[in-house]
Amino acid sequence: MGVKEMTISDIAKLAGVAKSTVSRYLNGGSVSEETKRKIENVIINTGYIPNTFAQSLKAKRTNIIGTVIPRLDSYAAAKTLIGIDEELRALNCQMLISNTSQDLDRELESIYGFARQKVAGIILMATQITDAHLEAFKKIQIPVILVGQLHHEIYSLIHQDYESGYEMGKYVLLKGHRNIAFLGVTEKDIAVGVRRKEGFKKALEEVVDCNVRFHETSFSMMEALKQATLIIEKYKPSIIVCATDNIALGVLKAASLKGLRIPEDLSITGFGGYDVTEVIHPGLTTIKYFYKDAGQVAARNIVKLVNGEDVNKVTHSKFKLIERESVDNRIVNIL
Template sequence: MNKITINDIAKKVGVAKSTVSRYLNGGVVKDETKKIIEKVIEETNYKPNAFARLKAKQKKIIGLIMPRLDSPTASRMVATLERYLRLKGYLVLIINTDNNQETELENIENLWRMNVDGIIIVATTVTEKHEEYIKKLDIPIIFVGQRIKNGVSIIYNDFEAGMKMGEYLGERVSSNVMYLCVDKSDMAVGIERKKGILKGLKNKGVTDIKCVHTDFTFNKTYKIVRDEMKKKRSDAIICSTDLQALAVYKVANEFGIKIPEELSITGFGGYEVSELVNPKLTTIRLDSEVMGHITAETMIKLLNEEDS
């Protein structure tokens, strides 16, 4: 007679292997599902592997997928999030994707197969594949920074932040504004923040705006802004992030442009390093510590109330 495995139990119950594993290791499982699992185990005389159960009990794990690890806001968020979850008895397993979407998607499934308790994704974009995972996987998944349908998202109000910045600058500059925007695949910054900025400027009567596409990196932004300023100098540059703004400061210094007398520069983020530039950068601070705390707190709530 073939030995009964945890996969066999899961198939008979009609749930994922991780749900059965959670039950065997004392995790939270819906009462109705728990009764069915208990009945199938009794009927099959299933004997779980004692070593595997001991190993599983050693650590409760949350997977954290990051697009990059060199962002100041990301590091602050991760530190807060990790500390909160550690105090709740969880180990945070961090995976860096280097902004590679395929790597991100692969690791969502990899973490699930590793039987982690939950997954947090600091997302740069949301695709149909992400939506499929929300429906398919039976563990809590939280998206940070991007909104996902039928799932849990922790986001900034990028439209409101953008509009406030647009209005602020629109009161000080009437024309010849450059806006450093990012790809539309980034719903939060590439669409919502952009809409807010343009609306804020329009509210103040500013319509002479040139949108210049770049990414979130310092080097690419520096090269693009340098080339643009060689062709025509702007009176103001609105950056999508503080890191972009620091690249603009470098260009301005090389060109001998006085800030803010000849060029106004604004950003988003509120990085500590932004305090080092002179004159001080005008920016909207995104509270990444609060974001990390809320994300971790939400994950614990989902784990405690999980309906699976």
């Protein structure tokens, strides 16, 4: 038996609003924020797209590219956005930004909202891809590119998280560290929470005399500070490898509060290559990702998809290990 397609009446009833309000919303008219969220929640939660919505998706699209970001205060997102904006302008396109504050429901609302506004394509800087995301991508019938995450069904531009994690692991071992703490994030974030850690772990599996503990925190510097304080007090590692530069900055503060010298008493590394890591003292050894370049490539690729041109399913962004003063050479010290 076929699934009954939603009508405006169905949506209005479920949302508790008038049919005219739903019609006004679907046609881009003015409705209150509360009403808008009610209607969008019905569209998302029921798994249906109303006829009028589906028809509007077939209408002539604009030269606008919708870009969904998880946080406004993210260095990576900001640099990526700069690259996207510059490249889109060069290609005579415009960028429309939606911030989700790491709320998955808001992320889905943004995707459907962009489709209703008839954007030509969507660039999504997601932290995770759920079944609801995949359902949305199928329904909106608009080209989508993921930046920073990989999914085999969706065009993706990824930073080489596994490979850079492996290179950081080899570097730490080369410096003679064997009592190691890795401070990561939730594994719901496949790129940062899983791939970086797995690459690092693979490098350490190649030696036999290594003691490594894996810990978890959030992306917050203050949360990293608290977690690092506990790690330092309980395990006294020679180095803490941090999954992001933000986490590393929190660890640096924790070490300072404990009266530890960097790198003599505790070595610290990060991932990201944020500008601040070069100007702080001591400078932070880190993996630099080229976020602006990645944004430019993502912009070029989404425009190609909009124009029906071929694009690789997965594009890899480059990285580089930047060695500074935050890592002690334990082999020299032993000698």
